[in-house]
Amino acid sequence: MLKFAILFKIILNRILMSESKNENILDQVTNEEYKYGFYSDIEMDMAPKGLTEETIRFISAKKNEPDWLLEFRLKAFRYWQKMEEPDWALISHPPIDYQDIIYYAAPKKKKELESLDEVDPELLDTFNKLGISLEEQKMLAGVAVDAVIDSVSVKTTFQDTLAKHDIIFCSFSEAVQNHPDLVKKYLASVVPVTDNYFAALNSAVFSDGSFCYIPKGVRCPIELSTYFRINAANTGQFERTLLIADEGGYVSYLEGCTAPMRDENQLHAAVVEIITMDDAEVKYSTVQNWYPGNKEGKGGIYNFVTKRGLCKGKNSKISWTQVETGSAITWKYPSCVLHGDNSVGEFYSVAVTNNYQQADTGSKMIHQGKNTKSTIISKGISAGKSNNSYRGMVRIGRKAENARNFSQCDSLLLGDQCGAHTFPYIKSANETAVVEHEATTSKISEEQLFYCQQRGIDMEKAIGLIVNGYAKEVLNKLPMEFAMEAQKLLAITLEGSVG
């Protein structure tokens, strides 16, 4: 089954990765005539730059969406127009020109390469270090492969397993067509359109994402991953994901991949909503390695993500585990609203910044029901000239009897030009709550490095060893294959950061 998982990863990545440096989207959008009334021309592959109601109608028409969804988008768009970008995060970037972005592009076929020799050697080097096999490398890089493996049968086997349990797992767009009631019921029930600037933007222009529904009492037997979606498309930009676990259901979901991902679009604003009913559990793991910009800080993805889980039912549980090593800018606070009594929320994170990357990330745990528990373990690693901030909010509501929270946020600094910051917020309106917060800041000392070197371990390996030891607690929460890749990824991200 593992091999099949890799295959799907390959298929998706092949579509998502932008290998051809010569392609210029702008060259394709030439005709001014299309700017007005273009939304009806669904033959067009992409929308002209800019964001107007026209753009939204075009996107909705392209996807053949029902009226209620178009209305949802338009409403969100109108809210967004009145909102202002948040400026409180410890992040700085040149102002984003929202009219200078293309909000819809149909998936296009990537130009196939003849061999690995045509691929950027730096990319190949990273693949090798991540332990990606030669076959996988070829496929990831878009090299034509003699398909010996029957990919159709792989997809079928996977779909069969899910069908046996009545599990719905498909793209968001498909869900809109095939399960509109479910989508309508739960969309924006966790992250309202007005929640924040980027959620509003996403709600207006979301491209695609995952939809999953776990029926009552069903324990999903396989780890779901974006790569298993049959109609995986160019969804990176404004991804919208909705996961619902009905009573007693369980699912473990993986998002992302360690292979470095490039995208022509710089702005990413995703929304992920999770709902768990009574006794249900969702484990959501993310490994994110979007292009972080070059060593001088030029380019790189801006990743503004709103992720929230609602523990609606009693005894339900939502865990977020993330390893963030990419993106030039990361703004992201996976959160849990612990509504049901005895519900549990968890957040485990390793966030690495190097060179000129900036991250302002953390979690919010909102305790509403009785006897709720939350855990936050955040490990920040800063290197180069980067800035890494942890921002956490633990809010205990008036009726949240016996709430328990434990937060630990640690920062590791490599070198003396990077920054690590911690902004913990605790608001409690209930006397019976117990909230614990621990924080440490440390450096990898020259002594520790020399100790390793004196035992024959070279500098790079030593940093990898020490950093992985530091992040172990979080990495242990990841599904095993992800964990091993993540370990290597940490080491690679920090290459050249000391000495």
Added chain:
Amino acid sequence: MLLNIKNLHVAINGKEILKGLNLSVNKGEVHAIMGPNGTGKSTLAAAITGRENYDITKGEIIYDGETINDMAPDIRANKGIFLSFQYPVEIPGVSMTNFMRTAINAQREFNGLEAIPAGEFLKKMEEMKKLVDINTKLTKRSVNEGFSGGEKKKNEIFQMAMLEPKLAILDETDSGLDIDALKVVARGVNELRSTDNAFVVITHYQRLLDYIVPDFVHVMYDGRIVKSGGKGLAFELEEKGYDWIIDQEDE
């Protein structure tokens, strides 16, 4: 000659600490280096093992026929140089087992060998733990984390036993040890002594040399070795103190 140090001058931040040190060590020998505080004993250890910021301004360190002045510390280690640290540092999150296996495999890779098989590795761990009387609980912990002073020193000898170096430098291994721990450490070293390796034992006090009997004793003063002799020299120092030698030098 395993180690040949010729006219070594070493400076830290521009300040000269070693001022023309000479030392020859052959396989099968145990050399003791003694001397008052501040004479450069630890600097000598740092220079031989290649620590950063210890600048060799003059002279040579020749190890196993090769001048290693500019060699990276991990390569020196892979070639068989081991240092038992005076103050072993803690590395949280990295288990002793993982650390040990990484070190052994780094050495094996350097020497063109395959990674050590799991069974062999575990067997060796058990053997060496017994040798140095080190508790299994300690090897499950992170490197030196929460270890007492004595446990840290034993851990150094444990690592030495696992890595089987050609040249082992013990930097004040006896400092902070009670008599029992001292005996255990000494026993470990003595079991590892052979005609194929050599030891440089840096110590402040003669006591350790009762248990690790040296072939040669050298006294350091003001960045140089000022007097050398057989094991009897250690007893003379015990009796007369360092002033005796210092006075001779200052004359």
